[in-house]
Amino acid sequence: MTADRGTPRPWADLPALAARLRGEIVRMTTQAGSGHPSSSMSAIDAMVVLYFGGFLRYDPRMPAWPDRDRFILSKGHACPALYACLAEAGYFPPERLMTLRHLGSPLEGHPNMRRVPGVEASTGSLGQGLSLGVGHALAARFDGRSFRTWVMLGDGECQEGQVWEAAMTAAKYRLANLTAVVDYNKFQQSGAVAEINDLEPFADKWRAFGWEAREVDGHDFNALREAFAAASAERARPGVVLAHTVKGKGVSFVEADWTYHGRAIKPADEAKALEELRWR
């Protein structure tokens, strides 16, 4: 077990760590025979930077520590990425990852905060996580606590009206202790976001709603670090980081095929995927 007690890893190690966790995502969804590997693989780099790049304060021995930073995965279908991070952080043994989606396993198809230590919200019905984040950020203010709340949203999810209700409330209360990260991987269940219900001009929308918006390459670790640091330094308003990502990042035949949204890599293709990820 590689519990790090919330302390950052050497910065130079993060890309390799992310590649290894991508391999875990492939392995756990392939053994399950279902799940959303490609949505997890687009999101994992940003999550690795948050969990292991020194942004999230947490202690896996105390999941209910009141001053912990919150990470809410609003796009709950990407939970293989979250589970991989939580196992790596020491919340539960990594062997458990291979029980994903099995009856009796706490690692359900979408996250259940009552069953998995470190999971801050039960999600899976899209559009709801940012409101939860607003609630946590308000609680921090009421209680005079300094924790930061991070909410990761999917791009397609931002078609839900509740996201924008929450965005308005966060701006009204000037919740500078709240940061949203959008995994902007450009595809949703039945095709391209731009064709189904385009979000552009996306950054302008957030700005119009009173947010500080930054756009970065969501697979560039230094760019993510810079954007997260700037968002953490906000004092006047909530910030959003639009992380431009590639759905299925790291495995060529998944990157090339958006229909991987809701399905696992077949066992016959697993070795090829893991080889591309140099997983071992």
Add this chain to the structure above:
Amino acid sequence: MALTMGKSTREAFGLALAELGATRPDLVVLDGDVNNSTRTEHFRERFPDRFVNVGIAEANLVGVAAGLAASGKTPVLASFAAFLLCNAYDQIRMGVAFPALNVKLVGSHSGISIGQDGPSQMAIEDVALACSLPGFRVVVPCDEVSTAAATRAMVAEPGPVYLRCGRPEVPVVYPNGCDFRIGRAIRLRDGSDVTLVANGLMVPMALEAADTLASRGVKARVLDLHTVKPLDESAIVDAARQTRGIVVAEEHLAAGGLGSAVAAVVAREHPARVRYVNLGDTYAESGAPPELLEKYGLTAERIVGSALELAR
């Protein structure tokens, strides 16, 4: 025995909530911009720093409350029952019920007795929706005294609660106070011929019906079944065993309300005849509240008629 007119249950809730604010610093009250209707305005006036108005955004309202609860606060949110339960049902399911968070939901303007604003504002399905949520407690008090007690009990009770309030002023059923416990029916009248079970504004009508029945030689037991979930099953079973039948009166659709809950217990534990006084399977319309209650059959007379069928 005529009852004196009292406050509306929404007003009683609002006043009790503001009182609780003084002793419960963990209370946060949330509003979807209807605080002068739900009467959370009383809390807002006294504790503006712990009052959050998210505007007209019920889905977000519920989600923000869930986040507050997950970080240890005790959120109480109030809106029109129709908008809260119907508009934000999935947010209640995912944000409150599934994770069993300590969120208190209060729906005002329930039933058809809101009157002239019409069916879009009338919650007639909210009890069914709330009862369908695992772990929820669903409370429908009848007057100002029991509503104040229910508000205190709701805040003291860990976990999700739905409290249903109404718009009109209603008679005082408990002028001398009431021993209010969530999940425990209150026996207002003893009687061995029939049982009248009611909640909300049908309780004073059940009492009126019991008086009429007494004048005709029929002794009616009257139960205030203010908690629809968890249901006081022993009170129902006793009624089924000890009287000749049960009339269930509620300001709600037939499906999924108090009547359904009572029938399920009776069918399982002690089959008995049951009659229903409710809205059946229809939306109402605009009109003055007393006219609406009359037109849609929510009256003491109808309770009497149903009881006489059973008492024969």
